[in-house]
Amino acid sequence: MTSIISLASSCYRQRPPQWRQVTFAGNKIVQTVFPAFSSTPAYNPEKKDDSPPSPLETTPVTNDAVLPPRDLGALEAATKSMGQVIFLGSPASGGVIFASLALGDPKLAAYAALGTITANTTSKIIGLDKQTWNNGLWGYNGALIGCAASVFGPAHYPYTALSTLVGAAATPLVSASLKSVLAQPQWTWSFNIVALTSLLRTRPLLPSSIEDTFSTSTAGFQDVQKLFDTFDASVKAMTSGVDPVVLSPLTGISQIFVVNSPLSGAGIVAATSMYSPMLALHAVGGCATGSIVGYLLGADLSAISDGLWGYNSCLASMAVGVFFVNSPQTMVLSVASAAASAALFGAMGPLFGAYGAPCLTLPFCTVATASYLLEGHIPGLKLAKNPHSPEKNE
Incomplete structure (x- = not known):
């Protein structure tokens, strides 16, 4: 019995000089180290002040269980990409920009939306960087491709849409390539490379013979064009003075x-x-x-x-x-x-x-x-x- 008591006392006296407390702060685990103390006379023979301990150090511990950032939905990513054309990383600002484009040129706004969605979808399908997707940086060049196709592209809607789809799908591929060689922001290099490659080679984009062939087959779009023209005239009248x-x-x-x-x-x-x-x-x-x-x-x-x-x-x-x-x-x-x-x-x-x-x-x-x-x-x-x-x- 005496030996058991002696062993327990020995273990009690040989406690480590410090102890640790682990707490949680948001998504981080914080580890705090305290000095050992005791109010036991046998462990504190000099009867020094034995007030509650103060931390010696506080060390943040990586929490492997932190959830990954949420992926943006297709609509939120598209509006954020629209804003990134002018460096605005905000879906709300991108939405206002889209509405502003629709006010000035509804047809162009539609092609801009088509280009943005196409570029973002392409980046998603081929598995490009998700963080870049969340920042809206895969789609903004596609938005500009849609704008350029609406103004400088073919005169008929099916060809304009096709130009937008093909050009916008190419922009994330060009951007991914430039990302490996540029040690600075990409600006709108991807848009310029894709758009000017087409414009400088085929301006106008369609031969006149093809345009004549489809001039009657696209007659159904003429009413839509008249609606756009009427709206555009009313907008210009508001600032005519x-x-x-x-x-x-x-x-x-x-x-x-x-x-x-x-x-x-x-x-x-x-x-x-x-x-x-x-x-x-x-x-x-x-x-x-x-x-x-x-x-x-x-x-x-x-x-x-x-x-x-x-x-x-x-x-x-x-x-x-x-x-x-x-x-x-x-x-x-x-x-x-x-x-x-x-x-x-x-x-x-x-x-x-x-x-x-x-x-x-x-x-x-x-x-x-x-x-x-x-x-x-x-x-x-x-x-x-x-x-x-x-x-x-x-």
Whole structure:
């Protein structure tokens, strides 16, 4: 009996110098280490203060049971992709943009939706990165393909739809390839590669003989076209009393989606303000800068009024606002990028126009790439760790 008591006492006296407590905080397990203590005189012979212990260290422990992030549904992914055309990672803003496009050009909005859904579906079928899907980054080039097909594509609906389907399905494949070689954002390179490959080779896209063959077989679409034309005329009548040059910044913003409508531009600005008011300032200011540069370079007033000198500048200015930490140097770079994009548009426009094709957003992609590479070369110009908006970048 004495030996048993002695063994128990020995075990009691040889307790470890610390003990651990595990608690749960959200999806993480927190492990806290406390010093050993006892109020037993045999273990505390010097009768030191034996108050409750304080933690020595707190170590977060990875919880392997954390649930993976939720995959976006098809509709939410499509609206988020629509917003990502202008760097808005918000399904709500994307929905407002789609409604704004429908206000200016319902037919184009339908093709934009078709292109977005096609690109996203293609990425899903071939198993591309899910996180990129959740960010809406597989579909935004497809949206632009639908917009370009509506304006520059075949004159008849079946061929326009086919051009949208084929082009939009190709964009996530091109984006996945570029992802392996580009050490910077992809901008709209994928859209330009796919669209210009088609436009520069087959402009117009359909031979006249084929168009004549199907001119009667698509007569059923003529009533729909008349409806679109009537709606478009009513929208233009709403802004007929305002000088088009004054509205050129808004029109230029709508031209990002190949729409010529200040009302659509105002809706897009509203969608941007929902996401980031300061980013909306970059958009309007960049577009206005492009229009001013066009005027100084002697551009035709009708082209300025139609926003053609502003849309690349708008995108370039927004890119600076999204990817750089907000600072005086960033604001200067935003204006400079907008001006450079307009100047480059003036140089590229006639070159591509000789082949009957637009230069699309090539000026923006070129200037945005150059601006992105300036980080580290200009004091005070710093790339954001997690690009979002001027208000949140740090």
